Amino acid sequence: MQDALQVGPFLLKTQWLVITLSALVGYFGMRYRLKAAGYPDKRIIETIENSLIIALMVWKFSLILFDPVSVVTNPLALLYFSGGERGVWLAAVVVLFYFYHRAQKDQVSVWVYGDLLAAGFLAAIAAYHLIDLFGDKQALWADLSEILIALLIFRVMLSRSQGIAKPNNLNQILLWFSLGQVGIAFLNPLKQNYWWGFSQEQILYLILATLCLAIDLFAEKKRLNKAKHY
Structure with missing residues (x-):
């Protein structure tokens, strides 16, 4: 181009x-x-x-x-x-x-x-x-x-469609997008390895995915604890 x-x-x-x-x-x-x-x-x-x-x-x-x-x-x-x-x-x-x-x-x-x-x-x-x-x-x-x-x-x-204002749905979307970016980077011939075969961008996405997963697990634990009180 x-x-x-x-x-x-x-x-x-x-x-x-x-x-x-x-x-x-x-x-x-x-x-x-x-x-x-x-x-x-x-x-x-x-x-x-x-x-x-x-x-x-x-x-x-x-x-x-x-x-x-x-x-x-x-x-x-x-x-x-x-x-x-x-x-x-x-x-x-x-x-x-x-x-x-x-x-x-x-x-x-x-x-x-x-x-x-x-x-x-x-x-x-x-x-x-x-x-x-x-x-x-x-x-x-x-x-x-x-x-x-x-x-x-x-x-x-x-x-x-009913989850447009639900932060949990956004968190899961960000989680899967981040994991997808980590995998796609391996297909890029210009990828520059930084640590253990991962590029700096992949490491950042892994950190983001880990954070999203922690938030998701915390929200699920909070929901279960709340359900026990009812």
Whole structure:
């Protein structure tokens, strides 16, 4: 896949287009999840639409924060560059705070937005790796596995339409996604071993999966203890 595309006088980085398209798919994934769960609240839909715009703007213009010298010396850099991976993480943090603020303002459970974010993320991941199939033949099996896991977990979310605001369901989704990422990494030919054949990313996902499992076991133990008192 080409690194950039010429559109008239502008040179667009392919990465921008891929991320933008993936974000749009994620948006429709959130809307579909919302519809499947029977939440017709227009305020939630409005929040989703605003969050997509905010995320794209923060990602694009975060270059001002991460590389202000380049922007000052060459303002046109904003047309051709973005905040990159750091900009993506910053956009994610900003959107999280935005969702929390709107949840408090609209008196909606924050877990509803957490569920929608998870659904949008899974849809975006599937779209991103589907596009990547056409450009990175080395990671073919890794991309296919990413798509399969994302779609399977998304399907499970849709089957639990009444659990949109249940943190336990989100915890299990995160658990299985983390374990899936650990396994998929072994299919990546560019994986760099860090400890006992695991990459740093795999170790982080293993830690996250362990934390999710501990939370799940604690919640189950608490539920059983509560049941004994009745």
